[in-house]
Amino acid sequence: MSTLFHKVSLNQFALAYKDNNVENIYNDIKLPQRATKGSAGYDFFAPFDFTLKPNETITIPTGIRCEMDENRVLMIFPRSGLGFKYRMQLNNTVGIIDSDYFYSDNEGHIFIKITNNTNEDKVIEVKKGQGFAQGLFMQYFLTDDDDASAIRNGGFGSTTK
Numbered sequence: 001m002s003t004l005f006h007k008v009s010l011n012q013f014a015l016a017y018k019d020n021n022v023e024n025i026y027n028d029i030k031l032p033q034r035a036t037k038g039s040a041g042y043d044f045f046a047p048f049d050f051t052l053k054p055n056e057t058i059t060i061p062t063g064i065r066c067e068m069d070e071n072r073v074l075m076i077f078p079r080s081g082l083g084f085k086y087r088m089q090l091n092n093t094v095g096i097i098d099s100d101y102f103y104s105d106n107e108g109h110i111f112i113k114i115t116n117n118t119n120e121d122k123v124i125e126v127k128k129g130q131g132f133a134q135g136l137f138m139q140y141f142l143t144d145d146d147d148a149s150a151i152r153n154g155g156f157g158s159t160t161k
C-alpha cells in the first residue's frame with residue numbers, strides 16, 4: 001500500500017520543458033504539499049514563472065508523477081485563490097490522474113492545463129514555487145460486473161480507439 005509523489009526523471013521533464021535552463025528548473029521542483037494539518041489538497045507548485053493574459057492558456061509540465069494504490073484517484077483542481085481572484089480555470093475542469101498512469105512510458109508525468117478566463121481583464125502572474133493547483137486523493141468503487149482489463153500507456157485519450 002502506498003501513495004507517494006515522485007519527480008519524473010530529468011530526461012522525461014526535458015521532453016516537455018525545452019529550455020537551456022532545464023536542469024536548474026528540474027532541480028528546484030518541489031513535491032506537492034499540504035499547507036496545513038487539515039488541508040484536503042496537496043498544492044502543486046509552479047516549476048517556473050509564468051504570466052497569463054486574458055484568455056491565454058498554458059500547459060504546465062509539473063515534473064511530478066504519483067504512485068498510488070489501484071483503488072485511488074488523484075483529482076486536480078484550481079486553487080481557490082487564483083480561481084476567485086482571476087477566474088483561473090483548468091481546461092478539463094478537473095484533472096483525473098489514474099493510478100495506472102504512473103506506469104506509462106512518459107513515467108506518468110502530470111500535466112496541468114490552465115486558462116485565464118478573467119472577465120475583469122486581469123493578468124495572472126504566477127512565480128516559480130507558488131501553488132497554482134491542488135490535488136485531492138479519493139477512493140473509487142467498481143460495479144459488481146466490472147471486467148476492465150486493458151493496460152494504459154499515456155494520457156489524454158490514449159485508451160480511446
Ligand SMILES: O=c1ccn([C@H]2C[C@H](O)[C@@H](COP(=O)(O)OP(=O)(O)OP(=O)(O)O)O2)c(=O)[nH]1
Nearest residue numbers: 095096097098101110111155156157158159160
Ligand atoms: O489534467 C490532467 C488530466 C490527465 N492527465 C493524465 C493522467 C491520466 O491518467 C491520463 C488520462 O487522463 P483521462 O483519463 O482524464 O483522459 P482521457 O481523455 O479519458 O484518456 P484515456 O483514454 O487515456 O483515459 O492523463 C494529466 O496529466 N493531467
